[in-house]
Amino acid sequence: MSDQYEQYEAVVVGAGPGGAAAAAKLADEGIETLVLERGVKAGAKNVSGGLLYAEDSAPYAIDNLYPQIRTEATERPITEYTIQNVAGSTVKEYDLTRLHEHDTRWSDAVLRRKMDSWLAERVHERTRETGGGLLNGIKVNGLLREDGEIVGVTCDEIDPIRAEFIVAADGVNSELARDAGLMNWDEPEQWFQGVKATVEAPNVNDRFDIGPQEGVAHLFSGDLFDGVRGGGFCYTNVDTLSIGAVFHLDSLVESAAEPHELLNALLEHPVCSQWIDDPYREVEYAAKLVPDSKKVAHPDPQSDRLVLVGDAAGQMQAQGPIIKGMNHAVTAGALAGEAFAAAKRRGEPSSAGERYVERLYESGTMAKLRPKRYERLRPIAERERTTEVVDRLLESPIGRFGVRALDATGLLERLYSSPFMSMSIPDTQTPYVTLPTVIAETLGETVSDDTVVDPPSLEQRIGELTYDTDIGNPHIELLDNSVEASGAAVTACPVSASEFGGGCYREETIASNGTTKNVVSLDTQPCIECGTCAVVADTAWEHPSGGRGIEFRQG
Amino acid sequence: MHSIVLTKGVPDFREGQVSFDEDGHLERGKTPTVMNPNDEHALQAALQTKVRHGGRVSVMSMGPPGYGDVLQEAMESVYADDLYLLSDRELAAADTWATAIALSTGIEKLGLPDLVFAGFKTADGETGHTGPQTCWALDIPMITHVTELSVDSDERRVRARRLVEGDVAEVETVEAPLPACIVVDPEFESDYRTAGEQLALKDLRETTAERAVEYDQHLTTWDHSDLNLDPDYIGLDGSPTIVSSVDPIPKPPAEREATMVDPGDEEAMGELFDEMAAFSGGA
Structure with missing residues (x-):
């Protein structure tokens, strides 16, 4: 019976940036590629902060594969980047543009429905030429196995499909990664949760004093979130703002905090509301689970004919103010496509998985996702005792004096802007809450704003969703x-x-x-x-x- | 694989569209014409055949020139390749017999296809005769009440699952050689279980989206002389059916008594609430 199953050379599951990158690479190599997307349109299931980066050091960026994307499907290039350290109503701003521009060829704010559905159209055109194509509304629910070996995928809507190569780019809750036994969802400390409001902002240029081809990203940290470890963000889109917050899931659970209320705390705080038009109009409420690549990026994301790409493989880099996911998914997707094409050329299609993983390491992608420095420091830096000692020191008069002294020489801002430092930031209270709070208390100025942000209730937010x-x-x-x-x-x-x-x-x-x-x-x-x-x-x-x-x- | 689908324009009987005069007679002029809803299933069966086996789908109808809209609807709905309208005064007021004669002649002029599809009954006439009569005139096998369909293009056979006596509880599977006529039941469901079929469907959607806008470029209209038909055997003159009279169905009397209450009348509203209170125990 299984001989009668439909067969494609490659199947890509998920039409986000990772799947689109894999499909582009495969199709360009003339490989017959079928792309299966669960959403009624690509992007209908996707949420991101969202800044999309193109890194100088990465072998691929999305515009290498889809050259028109920045003119047709992204929002604005981010040209100004700050962190706002908040304590009560005092705020101390640091300019992070240098950190932001480190290794960055460009970075654009994006909205996923618009971007992903644009990508999906290109994906379909390109894969159709190879005899494949993209289908929406198809949920891949598991792996097809023969004699214990992965040989294809099974779906809710259509019959099983055999393939020589399977790219699971099906997102953070990947059914395929779980079915293959490569990922599980056990520990809250391995995850972040992001909540976001897309807010109407017809006067972005005036409010942020920027041109139409400029954009701003503000990050927020400090005592905004009742001690829950996490940070906020505000990104400028064409005529909306993406305002949200990302929390360590274990911290959220420990505090029994309500994510939507924490988001409201950010929206209502003058440090954020100063950017919001009166009256407040929310276009969409959304949330997403975010893997912490430092802990869960799979070191060997492949099994038989299956490779994992992007969130499905835990490839989401969130280290202090560096939040990069989509770009790594793009790199991984393209590398996966490249690996299968190379494997096939040598007549060893079954070596594609190993070749993909080799490329992840050789390209330096894995080193970004799982920085060695973090792993080396983690046993000391994340010990409770260490956190307690450092936090108490920071909050003491000596710590405050130190913060003042560091700031006076400009060193603190430089430290914040250091890519080296950001790769070492431990996942504790200290960098997310204590330090920014102390900075704001010691050095900050009071902000006030007349805008009254009255966020919708959770019931109203759910009611507005489709x-x-x-x-x-x-x-x-x-x-x-x-x-x-x-x-x-x-x-x-x-x-x-x-x-x-x-x-x-x-x-x-x-x-x-x-x-x-x-x-x-x-x-x-x-x-x-x-x-x-x-x-x-x-x-x-x-x-x-x-x-x-x-x-x-x-x- | 070539399929011809027969379709008819009928009054739009949906609430808010249909218009009746005081005597309960349909006001044709005030009621828009739409494609007979049951024909949608016939179109879907033809589309499924095209997706699986390639080829083309033609849609044919007989009616006034305004039926172009109906054919456009068919083109939009199933990406039909070409449209045929049999239309002139001599063909008007035909019963199912005369209609079948004209349709079968049109089909023969076009060249006998592999499959002729018809829907189950029209929303206005409700006879369910025209499809089978056309098939009889073409002298090809016919399968009615079809709910599932598969074609073996190599063996040139069609296999169908059908409802026996139109009853959902009893089904049988039958085969016929091509060409054949299929009367599609409203229970019919298209089935695209492979990625290849779904991609073919997507291709059709993309390539024909524009075609339906300029449907008239794909529309051929034939009158009785094009079909070489004798006016004595078509239209009203060729229709043996005699309608003696039409009895309007009286509206059934309301079974419950209604009491009108003015919401502004506080006293009446109070009484209403008192009366309702007895039923408000949460049961």
């Missing part, structure tokens, strides 16, 4: 509904909140036989498919079928 619900076929199953096992999802899920009945997760009291018990219940209708609950709760987590579920319009 869903095609697969009624009667929930894609997440709660395996253990005890509060101990799954209660964290009630607050950590970006579309749930305690005391809110309209979200995915809620805590309920069940009375039976004279006793009462608190349990967690789940309704997947408002799900935005971020995957947070798969990490923090006990679930069986799958994506909805092709074209079903959330449809982001901005992303």
